[in-house]
Amino acid sequence: MAGVGTIADAVARTGRADPMIPRRFAITRVRQDTRDTFTLLLDPVDGGDEMTFRAGQFTMLHAFGVGEVPISISGDPRHPAPLEHTIRNVGAVTRALVNAPPGTEIGVRGPFGTSWDAADARGHDVVFVTGGIGLAPLRPAILDVLAERDSYGKVLLLYGSRTPDDTLYGAQMRRWADLDGVNVQMTVDNAPHGYRGRVGFVTELIGRAGFDPRRAFAFVCGPEGMMRAAASALVSRGVSPSRVRLSMERSMKCGIGLCGHCQMRELFVCVDGPVLDYARLEPLMDVREL
Ligand SMILES: Cc1cc2nc3c(=O)[nH]c(=O)nc-3n(C[C@H](O)[C@H](O)[C@H](O)COP(=O)(O)OP(=O)(O)OC[C@H]3O[C@@H](n4cnc5c(N)ncnc54)[C@H](O)[C@@H]3O)c2cc1C
Ligand code: FES
Structure with missing residues (x-):
């Protein structure tokens, strides 16, 4: 700390x-x-x-x-x-x-701040779970994994957006699926009449996604409620809480551990985070933003 x-x-x-x-x-x-x-x-x-x-x-x-x-x-x-x-x-x-x-x-x-340190997942299945703009902070970690694709097991990207029009990096996700062997699964919260894709919350994809929870690392980024639900679903499936990493968002002013604006009890999200493992975060996630 x-x-x-x-x-x-x-x-x-x-x-x-x-x-x-x-x-x-x-x-x-x-x-x-x-x-x-x-x-x-x-x-x-x-x-x-x-x-x-x-x-x-x-x-x-x-x-x-x-x-x-x-x-x-x-x-x-x-x-x-x-x-x-x-x-x-x-x-x-x-x-x-x-x-x-x-x-x-x-x-x-x-x-x-801290890093996703995706290299820790070498030799494991990797599950990225994200929603909306949360794909942006995860993109560098996805690129780290794909730069050494053969060092990892299955790579899954579970992505949810509010509507089909809110999908971020759509063309890039198609390339990851077609060229890099990423199992991309997408869902939207709301869809117009006639939409043929999946409708529902991204957390609903976790239960059926094809990875081995005993050998999986998960990287989760999105709104806090979604991250809490996703982390809980991953752990229920058998992923170790110490192998579930989340990127926390808290109000920040200095970004370097001086002002205390980003404090979550004993943690300062700007220097101890933003990326933290769920084993450490779970007891703190009820701490409201300052
Ligand atoms: C470590 C970290 C990384 C971030 N990365 C990104 C990123 O890659 N892309 C991106 O678009 N945003 C990111 N954010 C969120 C971004 O900092 C806020 O959206 C921004 O501070 C809002 O400032 P504003 O002056 O535009 O809006 P404000 O006028 O301050 O707020 C407008 C609205 O946005 C809400 N809001 C403010 N801050 C946040 C926040 N941190 N999270 C969610 N809602 C907020 C407010 O409650 C209010 O409803 C990140 C935040 C953190 C802490
Ligand atoms: S933003 Fe100032 S201590 Fe974290």
């Missing part, structure tokens, strides 16, 4: 001279993924190196004059430039970020 520390602790942990000062990046491209979700591609304009990261880490993105928000990096850790973030427009800062035209400069602090 890292806990609230000093700026010196944060410097030591992040390896950055001042982790509170954003680096300047320019938005080089904006891709619209769904009605309300956009992927921003960023390149540094300060003459410095590309920002390397580990799958699961997040940055603090700063829209100058508006505010700063935590956003997971959604790109490939082996190809960190341009830096990718997939953002759902829900409020003031995310709206400013997704509406900024190419060329706009924004601030980036990070990368911060």
Whole structure:
């Protein structure tokens, strides 16, 4: 447990001279993924190196004059430039970020937090369970697994979205299924009349999915209620709680263990997380956000 520390602790942990000062990046491209979700591609304009990261880490993105928000990096850790973030427009800062035209400069602090560490699952079946925008923080871990596909057993991606139109990275999921041997199963909460796909919650897919729970690792990302239900269904099927990893979202201000905004009892989600195993999280998941 890292806990609230000093700026010196944060410097030591992040390896950055001042982790509170954003680096300047320019938005080089904006891709619209769904009605309300956009992927921003960023390149540094300060003459410095590309920002390397580990799958699961997040940055603090700063829209100058508006505010700063935590956003997971959604790109490939082996190809960190341009830096990718997939953002759902829900409020003031995310709206400013997704509406900024190419060329706009924004601030980036990070990368911060823990990793999915998907390599721990080598030799095991791997089950990714996700919903909606939750696929974005998981994408780097999926790419890590697919980069060494032969080192893993079965790879499943169970994905749920609100409606068919809210499906994120649809073309990419089809490629993972067709070319990379990923068993992709999709479902939607609500569908228009005549829709031929599966309708229901993503957690309902877990009971029947074809993996061996005794040798499976699971990586789960989505709204907290969905993650709680998914983790519980995985454990009921026989997956060890220590092999179920979740990415927690909590209100964050500093991102480096100084302010306490992200606290879940003894954990600080920005430094002890966001990726944590369910064995550790389960007793804390009733702690309300500050
Ligand atoms: C570690 C981490 C990684 C994240 N990664 C991503 C990501 O990859 N892509 C992405 O789109 N978002 C991500 N988020 C959520 C993102 O930070 C929030 O959506 C953002 O802070 C909202 O700020 P805002 O000013 O636009 O909206 P606000 O005006 O602050 O809020 C607008 C609405 O969004 C809700 N909201 C605020 N914060 C969150 C949150 N953390 N989770 C869910 N709802 C929230 C509020 O309750 C309110 O209803 C992540 C959050 C964390 C903690
Ligand atoms: S301690 Fe400040 S966001 Fe975690």
